[in-house]
Amino acid sequence: MGAESNTDVTVDFEVDPGSYRHWKVSYDGAIARVAMDVDPNGGLRSDYELKLNSYDLGVDIELADIVRRMRFEHPEVRVVVMTSGNDKVFCAGANIQMLGSSTHGWKVNFCKFTNETRCEIEEATEASAQVYIAACNGTTAGGGYELALACKEIYLQDDGNSAVSLPEVPLLGVLPGTGGLTRLVDKRRIRRDRADVFSTTAEGMRGKRAVQWNLVDDVFPRSKFDEKIAARCEALVADAGELASGERKGVTLGKLGVESLDNGRKYSSVEVTWDDEARTATLTIEGPTAEDVALAERGAEAMHEAGDQLWALRAYRELDDALLHLRSNHPNVGLVVVRAKGDAKRVLAHDSALVKTRDHWFVREVLLHMGRVLRRMDNTSRSFFALGDAGTAFAGNLLELALASDRFYLLDDPDNVVHVGISDLSEGALPMSTGLTRIQARLYGEADKAEALVGRRDLLGPEDADDAGLVTMLLDDIDWDDDVRIAIEERVSLSPDALTGMEQNLRFVGPETPDSKIYARLSAWQNWIFIRPNATGPEGALTLYGRPERPAFDWRRV
């Protein structure tokens, strides 16, 4: 069991219901049932077994797919019951053997992805009125309880045995890092001293005390569990009223149709190429065509009919896949050059058509999806430089890519005027995890400039864009090549760890939210713990879990 055993696995993030190995999904009108039933031999790697409904990245990729398809393909669903197909175990959490044998980078990426999936569950509950409830019909431990915590309501079987627990600290010497600690105190608002007791009690809690402490919403005896859950589902459906009428027609998310290049991936509107030697990648997104715009302008029904071929959905699904590939399969890439090609006016027109029809459930889902992909970019630990040279179109939703980037270089060439522009989508439809818009984050100290942009819909030339505070550096035609090359070379020469830490601090200015705290406080501390000998050294608690030896700790507090 080598610590580097994951390095030769290429992760594929595209799955579909026909390929699920670990989940059983069934639908009954407005109620969906998602049952975890992990195939022990279905792990992404062969050096561990996924016993007792424990999970690895592959299991979570399927879950993320389920959550996403639920919104697009099953818009009639109002309640999603997360439960288990295993008789004794709801979910035992992340597979320890897998964690123990993974590189540090794999662990961090795994946690980040699972965190994003759980935030997506919460967003579906809040923004799409698809309420997730956890029906914990067995042991609910660690990541299992963290999955339940992402649901709006948690019900536990009262059988004298089933408990909820976060045994990470006492048994493994690591944190419940998939949002667990944050959601205990910031979401369920369990008293922090009780959270302290709970998080250090390996066996967890059950029965009345679990209810009293708000660890679960209720407990039901085994004999009545299904019935009680069903009743709760009916009540939630009744609350949903008209929304549960079933009149919405789902939209199928088809295959992305990616072409594998020697050094990249080519989708219909997105292309990513990498140079593992130079440690750079180029991510290009092409704005909507005239036909794309014409279709969107025909209104919500036309967009609904276009379904996954609507530019905004298609391009952002592709962008999401490209980002995930970069994260997991190309760790050496330190810098991503971001380009947005096309016609700025068309981007604004497409955005405008979306905003006008955002009351339609499908359009709203498209916008929510775009927001999630952009937050995935904010939270990707690579440097992003947006390059706005000839032929680029950083406007509207594509301007978000430049604002999500660490720097935005813009060409200032009178013979080749590049335009930048904001759209109705720039002002709140695509928020960061901190709750700010990316313009608010970029102009955090220049409220007058942010104010001046509100409602402004004309395209800005380079100087105006610079005056507006949207550009990091204006470069003229003569300097462009050299200055950009040097900036890139300098960036990729710096310590990758220092850059990750720096970017995590500079990108998230201003307020924090429970979401952002999960990535800041919780994940940052977990990353530290993951490389401490007390967890992952030869005598660390995570390393020795399941073996007869007891961990040997360095007792010094730091």
Add this chain to the structure above:
Amino acid sequence: MGAESNTDVTVDFEVDPGSYRHWKVSYDGAIARVAMDVDPNGGLRSDYELKLNSYDLGVDIELADIVRRMRFEHPEVRVVVMTSGNDKVFCAGANIQMLGSSTHGWKVNFCKFTNETRCEIEEATEASAQVYIAACNGTTAGGGYELALACKEIYLQDDGNSAVSLPEVPLLGVLPGTGGLTRLVDKRRIRRDRADVFSTTAEGMRGKRAVQWNLVDDVFPRSKFDEKIAARCEALVADAGELASGERKGVTLGKLGVESLDNGRKYSSVEVTWDDEARTATLTIEGPTAEDVALAERGAEAMHEAGDQLWALRAYRELDDALLHLRSNHPNVGLVVVRAKGDAKRVLAHDSALVKTRDHWFVREVLLHMGRVLRRMDNTSRSFFALGDAGTAFAGNLLELALASDRFYLLDDPDNVVHVGISDLSEGALPMSTGLTRIQARLYGEADKAEALVGRRDLLGPEDADDAGLVTMLLDDIDWDDDVRIAIEERVSLSPDALTGMEQNLRFVGPETPDSKIYARLSAWQNWIFIRPNATGPEGALTLYGRPERPAFDWRRV
């Protein structure tokens, strides 16, 4: 230069103006001048030289003493000019050799203390109207610029050479972790893309561009620098109006008069004992005596006259020193048992006397000091269990110690009724770094309970205190000894790293502020980077700094 070279140094945190080796402080009416002039041979350890106004923990202990005494001993001061006694260098930041040869724990403690000092500088500016301005009369690099960032205004000499810079990322592979990144974007609100450029530009910035980017407030030519700074000071003094009248009479902070025990330190109202083998310590604070209360009730002038002998100032200075000793000199202690002895009614009476007279500058300073010490406790990476058994008095300001603790065990014995109570000080005078009161943090999810406590000034017996949500566990007389013993034994058996991470997440529920972000986002990432081979491995950037070899990085982003 061994990585463990600091382990045999015992740090003493008590200094006084007569013992300063690194700073020259002078007073001119309402203006004080604090000049850094570090003695290269005055380091805490002998394995490095403090060249070019670089600093170690010892230098910062003196600075913290200066800032604190400025408030108590020189209340007439309205403007504090931070400058340098060195002709070319304002401050070169933390000493790299010292960092390179320090254990991880030492680095973390060093950063935490220096962060606290900088927060104290900001608090003096905001709450005590002692405005700190940085007169950067030379190179202002790394921690030097972070010190300037803690000041309200920054002025840089414009001599074609002096620059402000944060070269940590490009040169050392670590973060500007003394608040630098956070203060760039959250305090000075420099655009985050510009902060990215600045923080990766080793040579920093100077002249007009530094002003344009708001890195400094202004630049002045060398020939006019002193004159311009003097004029700015005069203007600030004029703004201060009556406050600058010089009518306030300072209060001298005398020696603490600590008695060293074999296994502890005994002060007048505080005692700390440790058991390095059991990895526990006991911190006992004794509430005010009847005489202490009588004195406080005589009013502000009487308290002012009592000066550093006023219980609230004396006891909290002692508590502060005890906490700092535990942090730096007893890393093996994982759990601190907290006891508050005395009479609960007297604590409330003393608190009440303070609140009534808080318009008096001295009383206000006493309260601000108490708040800082409690925040030091919040931010101490040890588990705290408050034990409220017979003879304890967790009321008013002493209840804050229980609420700052991870757990609060209270004896429920009809023969020995222990009382708990809140005072006027519980409702905002002693805030956490997140801006919440400790009652708000404890009852974050139980707004009704928090509301019910507002204005309640009677003493609560065990059951009432438990109902109010203030107690983690009520234990009766029969269970007390065993249950408490087991809880302590269990706690100290857990991984110290996991506990540190857990406590950092559970203690700081709710909102974040720039202050709290410094300890959360920034410090957590820095702690991670400090143990990454890219920084501190044999070929890491921090390790190799100043040597001819270039660092060799593991390029994988995580």
